[in-house]
Amino acid sequence: MAAALLEVQGLVKRFGGFTALNGVSLSVNAGERFGLIGPNGSGKTTLINCVSGVLPVNSGTIRFDGREITALPPHQRSRLGIVRSFQIPKPFSSMTVRENLGIPLEYAGAGRAGAEGSADAGEILKSIGLETKAHLRPAGLTQIEMRKLELARAMAARPKLLISDEAMAGLSHTEVDDILAILFRLNEQGITIIMIEHIMRAVMRFSERIVVLDAGERIAEGTPEQIIRDPAVEKAYLGE
Amino acid sequence: MRRPGDALLVGLVVIIAGIVLAKLRVNPYLYFAGYVILQYVVIATAWNILGGYAGYVNFGTPAFFAMGAYTAVVLIQSMRAPLPVLLLAGGLVAALLGLGIGYLTLRLRGTFFSIATLALSVVLQTMIMNWQYVGGSRGMSVIRPSGPPFGSYVTFLFTVMVGLAVIAVLAARFIERSWIGRGLAALRDNEEAAECMGVPTLRLKLFATTISGFLLGVAGAPFPYYVTFVEPNSAFALDYAVNALAMPMIGGTTSWIGPVIGAVLLGSAQQLATVTISSEMNLFIVGVVLVAFVVLAPEGILGLVRRLRGR
Numbered sequence: 264m265a266a267a268l269l270e271v272q273g274l275v276k277r278f279g280g281f282t283a284l285n286g287v288s289l290s291v292n293a294g295e296r297f298g299l300i301g302p303n304g305s306g307k308t309t310l311i312n313c314v315s316g317v318l319p320v321n322s323g324t325i326r327f328d329g330r331e332i333t334a335l336p337p338h339q340r341s342r343l344g345i346v347r348s349f350q351i352p353k354p355f356s357s358m359t360v361r362e363n364l365g366i367p368l369e370y371a372g373a374g375r376a377g378a379e380g381s382a383d384a385g386e387i388l389k390s391i392g393l394e395t396k397a398h399l400r401p402a403g404l405t406q407i408e409m410r411k412l413e414l415a416r417a418m419a420a421r422p423k424l425l426i427s428d429e430a431m432a433g434l435s436h437t438e439v440d441d442i443l444a445i446l447f448r449l450n451e452q453g454i455t456i457i458m459i460e461h462i463m464r465a466v467m468r469f470s471e472r473i474v475v476l477d478a479g480e481r482i483a484e485g486t487p488e489q490i491i492r493d494p495a496v497e498k499a500y501l502g503e
Numbered sequence: 504m505r506r507p508g509d510a511l512l513v514g515l516v517v518i519i520a521g522i523v524l525a526k527l528r529v530n531p532y533l534y535f536a537g538y539v540i541l542q543y544v545v546i547a548t549a550w551n552i553l554g555g556y557a558g559y560v561n562f563g564t565p566a567f568f569a570m571g572a573y574t575a576v577v578l579i580q581s582m583r584a585p586l587p588v589l590l591l592a593g594g595l596v597a598a599l600l601g602l603g604i605g606y607l608t609l610r611l612r613g614t615f616f617s618i619a620t621l622a623l624s625v626v627l628q629t630m631i632m633n634w635q636y637v638g639g640s641r642g643m644s645v646i647r648p649s650g651p652p653f654g655s656y657v658t659f660l661f662t663v664m665v666g667l668a669v670i671a672v673l674a675a676r677f678i679e680r681s682w683i684g685r686g687l688a689a690l691r692d693n694e695e696a697a698e699c700m701g702v703p704t705l706r707l708k709l710f711a712t713t714i715s716g717f718l719l720g721v722a723g724a725p726f727p728y729y730v731t732f733v734e735p736n737s738a739f740a741l742d743y744a745v746n747a748l749a750m751p752m753i754g755g756t757t758s759w760i761g762p763v764i765g766a767v768l769l770g771s772a773q774q775l776a777t778v779t780i781s782s783e784m785n786l787f788i789v790g791v792v793l794v795a796f797v798v799l800a801p802e803g804i805l806g807l808v809r810r811l812r813g814r
Contacts (some may be wrong), residue, residue, distance in 0.1 A: 274657075316699075317698070338702055341699055349695075349699075353696035355689050357692050358688065366701075367700040370682075370700060370701035404683070420700055
């Protein structure tokens, strides 16, 4: 069993009187393919926002790679290796696809600007199948290309842990397979991946281990087979 | 102009041309009008570092400009400080104010940030109006130092402004092409995504507000010697807020040359209108041109050129 790369302990996040996360703990091992599921509003994205540093937490600790990061701002966490893609793609719209990758290459990676960065960007775009779109602005991309750009940009930050927040929502069957193949390949390169997804077919196929959230609490954890048979999960999704 | 040395060279040539022009002693009005246009090159360029590169629209330009001007008034009053000291001190005080509004960006984005900067301008104007040492609301006369190097003092100030404009434009160009400019563009496009991609957004925003404030203050510092009578309504004039925003928008906000084009075109048109029609035509012209550009060419003249080239 590999050491834990990400360790979340007793995370609490409140928005006013509403408790979005109520003492959630989980740990993700290095190299793991980890699934995070739960009904709408169960706190998945809030959890990711806390892990990536976009939202401050009310209590609890987050450790990454043996280091406590609970109070670090997002840009420092991304430099340590926690990189996320966004549920609704957030490209840098005034830049070309290649320039979009240039930002994380220069800022989050090893400071690779100029020719070096450009070569890296080319390589990443090629591996993800966007090389012919390198000079387009994001506005000229299709839905799936936009999702791929999100992933490509995240890869350019040289992540140790990639958090994929609903990278497949709204895509067709073959497009989902396309993104899945990319994520599998990244995992083979040694990148730990947390997948948040509503498309059960994709999560079940991809994940080695799954944690289920419901109403801000962790209700189940296990392999995909265990999760499917878990009565608590069934209740959370379908009711009594 | 690929090498950084080339830009410096062009800047130097512009400064020398300015000095030669000053030596020529053409119609004195030209220096008087030229000063205002150059002052707007500095103001528009400074505004664009924050508004164009970082996407934070500052309506409070008069606050920064007047900080420079009134810092100069205080230093002239208390110790008759020389012009270089006025420029530096005016810039630093405005830079400090810039750093302050930089921290506002933590909580205020978009329109709310703009409203706060507008409020800042009103608050500062009220404070100055009630500060008798600098003349309060009645204003104060300032006596120019004697024996300027270029005949008349306005001609001398004209050459100073040429230098300041060159420095401001070179600074903006350097920022735009450096890692700072790329980071600012990223946070302008999407602040959350930029932060998650390793861009230290707060630090870059503080840098942008501070440097923008500094240059606006520097632009205001020679103002007391230029007008020789400083009062709050002229130092905090609405013109600065409107022009600072209109000039880069008309020229194009994404490149250093945009604000320069906008300032020269609009500034000249205003000066021309002031002489030929009436001084009240100033803002009317700006208003009409700005509306036309926002509707027809939202990316300014640079955007138009780019579109015509088919890029």
